[in-house]
Amino acid sequence: MKKFSLLLNVILIGVIAYGGYKFLIQGSVKATDDGRTAIMLTADERDHILGDMRGFLETVQGITEALGQGDLKTVADLGTAAGSAAVEAAPAALIGKLPLDFKTLGMDTHGLFDDLAKTATESGDVAKTTAALGDLMLNCTGCHAGYRFDVEGAGK
Numbered sequence: 001m002k003k004f005s006l007l008l009n010v011i012l013i014g015v016i017a018y019g020g021y022k023f024l025i026q027g028s029v030k031a032t033d034d035g036r037t038a039i040m041l042t043a044d045e046r047d048h049i050l051g052d053m054r055g056f057l058e059t060v061q062g063i064t065e066a067l068g069q070g071d072l073k074t075v076a077d078l079g080t081a082a083g084s085a086a087v088e089a090a091p092a093a094l095i096g097k098l099p100l101d102f103k104t105l106g107m108d109t110h111g112l113f114d115d116l117a118k119t120a121t122e123s124g125d126v127a128k129t130t131a132a133l134g135d136l137m138l139n140c141t142g143c144h145a146g147y148r149f150d151v152e153g154a155g156k
């Protein structure tokens, strides 16, 4: 009986550890033939994140235009708006599908928009702020090189 309950405990701990690994670290992913990792989402989840992405691009467009005009106040305002203030609580189901690396990179990107706003305000220097935008965009290009979204059950 003792041996049995020990075995049961080991199995249980294994199941919990596996569940935690799947939920927090691995996410719901599939290998693809274009070299990126596909994150499997429902169509709604994908549409929601892609909407956020288009928001990112609009922010980067606005920041670039303002940099060209030397308008660092607008740069700081746009950066702050896309910073940690813009982070909304995602539904648990979606959090469970996103790999840890993806979540970390996403959160870091919002933090870098805060930093960009700070650089614009504190340095008042267009070249320095442009360099910070270039660095920030390494997060965009890095993540895009590694991941894509596929819709669950769409037969891909």
Ligand code: HEC
Pocket: 050, 051, 053, 054, 056, 057, 060, 102, 103, 105, 106, 109, 136, 137, 139, 140, 141, 143, 144, 147, 148, 149, 150
């Ligand atoms: C944590 C990962 C990650 C980061 C960081 C990220 N993206 Fe994305 N983005 C994606 C993925 C994944 C897609 C979907 C690509 C696919 O399915 O082919 C995407 C798609 C997009 C799209 C297409 C939207 C559409 O409607 O199809 C745009 C535009 C975009 N991203 C802009 C940006 C910009 C600008 C940044 C940086 C400020 C950024 N993204 C940062 C992961 C990321």
